[in-house]
Amino acid sequence: xxxxxxxxxxxxxxxxxxxxxxxxxxxxxxxxxxxxxxxxxxxxxxxxxxxxxxxxxxxxxxxxxxxxxxxxxxxxxxxxxxxxxxxxxxxxxxxxxxxxx
Amino acid sequence: xxxxxxxxxxxxxxxxxxxxxxxxxxxxxxxxxxxxxxxxxxxxxxxxxxxxxxxxxxxxxxxxxxxxxxxxxxxxxxxxxxxxxxxxxxxxxxxxxxxxx
Amino acid sequence: xxxxxxxxxxxxxxxxxxxxxxxxxxxxxxxxxxxxxxxxxxxxxxxxxxxxxxxxxxxxxxxxxxxxxxxxxxxxxxxxxxxxxxxxxxxxxxxxxxxxx
Amino acid sequence: xxxxxxxxxxxxxxxxxxxxxxxxxxxxxxxxxxxxxxxxxxxxxxxxxxxxxxxxxxxxxxxxxxxxxxxxxxxxxxxxxxxxxxxxxxxxxxxxxxxxx
Numbered sequence: 001x002x003x004x005x006x007x008x009x010x011x012x013x014x015x016x017x018x019x020x021x022x023x024x025x026x027x028x029x030x031x032x033x034x035x036x037x038x039x040x041x042x043x044x045x046x047x048x049x050x051x052x053x054x055x056x057x058x059x060x061x062x063x064x065x066x067x068x069x070x071x072x073x074x075x076x077x078x079x080x081x082x083x084x085x086x087x088x089x090x091x092x093x094x095x096x097x098x099x100x101x
Numbered sequence: 102x103x104x105x106x107x108x109x110x111x112x113x114x115x116x117x118x119x120x121x122x123x124x125x126x127x128x129x130x131x132x133x134x135x136x137x138x139x140x141x142x143x144x145x146x147x148x149x150x151x152x153x154x155x156x157x158x159x160x161x162x163x164x165x166x167x168x169x170x171x172x173x174x175x176x177x178x179x180x181x182x183x184x185x186x187x188x189x190x191x192x193x194x195x196x197x198x199x200x201x202x
Numbered sequence: 203x204x205x206x207x208x209x210x211x212x213x214x215x216x217x218x219x220x221x222x223x224x225x226x227x228x229x230x231x232x233x234x235x236x237x238x239x240x241x242x243x244x245x246x247x248x249x250x251x252x253x254x255x256x257x258x259x260x261x262x263x264x265x266x267x268x269x270x271x272x273x274x275x276x277x278x279x280x281x282x283x284x285x286x287x288x289x290x291x292x293x294x295x296x297x298x299x300x301x302x303x
Numbered sequence: 304x305x306x307x308x309x310x311x312x313x314x315x316x317x318x319x320x321x322x323x324x325x326x327x328x329x330x331x332x333x334x335x336x337x338x339x340x341x342x343x344x345x346x347x348x349x350x351x352x353x354x355x356x357x358x359x360x361x362x363x364x365x366x367x368x369x370x371x372x373x374x375x376x377x378x379x380x381x382x383x384x385x386x387x388x389x390x391x392x393x394x395x396x397x398x399x400x401x402x403x404x
Contacts, residue, residue: 203388206388206391206392209397209398210395210397210398210399211399217342217345217346218337218345218346218348219337219340219342219345222330222333222334222336222337223334223337225330225333225334225365226327226330226331226333226334228330229323229326229327229329229330229331229365230327230330232323232326232327232372233323233324233326233327235323236319236320236323236324239320241318241320244318244319244320245318245319247319247376248376248377248378257376257378258378258383258386258387259383259387261369261372261373261378261380261383262383262384262386262387262388263387264326264330264365264369265369265380265383265384266384266387266388268362268365268366268369271333271362272362275348275349275358276349277349277358277359277362279362279366282359282360282362282363282366283363283366283367285359285363286360286363286364286367287304287307287363287367290307291307294311296310296311297310297311298311298312
């Protein structure tokens with residue numbers, strides 16, 4: 001992705017602030033697919049080839065901007081995720097738990 | 102993460118629609134860090150330990166919900182990303198390019 | 203609100219781009235209240251005084267940033283809304299209708 | 304808008320949770336217009352008739368879903384806004400102020 005952006009001279013647009021905005025826009029495009037669906041319809045979203053394609057496409061956009069933001073900010077994405085999982089293990093001891101994050 | 106959620110009986114909350122909403126909420130919490138910053142201040146966000154921690158923490162939340170959504174929908178995240186990169190290679194031939202996606 | 207922002211010298215932060223980002227962040231904070239609720243729990247959200255307060259507070263933030271964005275861009279909010287309702291009347295003739303916007 | 308939705312039998316979709324999701328999606332569509340613009344380009348967004356139309360159109364969608372959410376939850380939008388302005392007057396006394404909300 002870094003090579004892809006460089007070959008198109010998109011680095012000038014890919015500032016941290018712009019990438020954070022673009023990531024939140026893509027996450028909303030993913031949510032848009034689900035917004036009017038009942039929980040049951042939402043659970044069956046991958047059964048229809050067209051919506052399955054849209055979901056995969058938007059998931060890819062979210063991942064792409066997340067990783068590009070990590071690239072420009074020097075963040076190791078998997079290390080950040082592992083550290084967060086450790087913090088959550090301490091914050092929410094195992095056992096049935098009302099979800100309130 | 103799947104084991105973490107199961108141990109707390111959070112599977113009942115982790116429907117596709119709820120996870121898509123939670124992902125967009127976390128992406129906005131990441132954007133919130135940047136919302137009042139100038140482009141220059143945003144580029145220096147990792148120089149301050151406190152904001153660097155917040156950025157890493159929110160990036161981890163975004164990744165966590167993206168991967169959990171992939172888990173419940175049976176999506177291979179890296180395959181979805183690779184397919185999107187291929188489509189973008191065809192859609193935007195290399196060369197300087199006004200970004201308009 | 204314009205006087206309130208001017209008295210605190212916040213005009214420098216209230217650029218169109220920043221206000222659009224802040225508005226989307228506030229809309230996500232409103233969504234956050236609902237993200238793990240079932241449709242039934244969500245419909246009863248105003249029965250609990252604490253969540254009723256939070257919902258009203260986030261609705262106010264959304265309205266405040268929407269109106270401040272209109273102020274800095276010279277948009278008449280009610281005129282924009284009336285024009286959109288007219289377009290929707292033509293786009294979606296009355297009658298039962300699968301919602302697909 | 305209430306009559307418009309009723310005539311199309313959209314009330315079934317207009318649950319509080321769905322409207323909160325739709326509102327956040329529309330706020331992101333508004334942000335999308337600004338996401339790659341420099342602060343200077345963003346400030347001039349109303350000079351181009353096409354982008355001016357898009358901005359007005361998305362502002363209208365944000366307002367429409369905000370008001371429809373207020374309708375289904377029994378919230379008086381202007382009263383919520385006035386109460387918030389009062390709280391902010393006490394929270395942020397007048398005077399130059401680093402914006403940190």
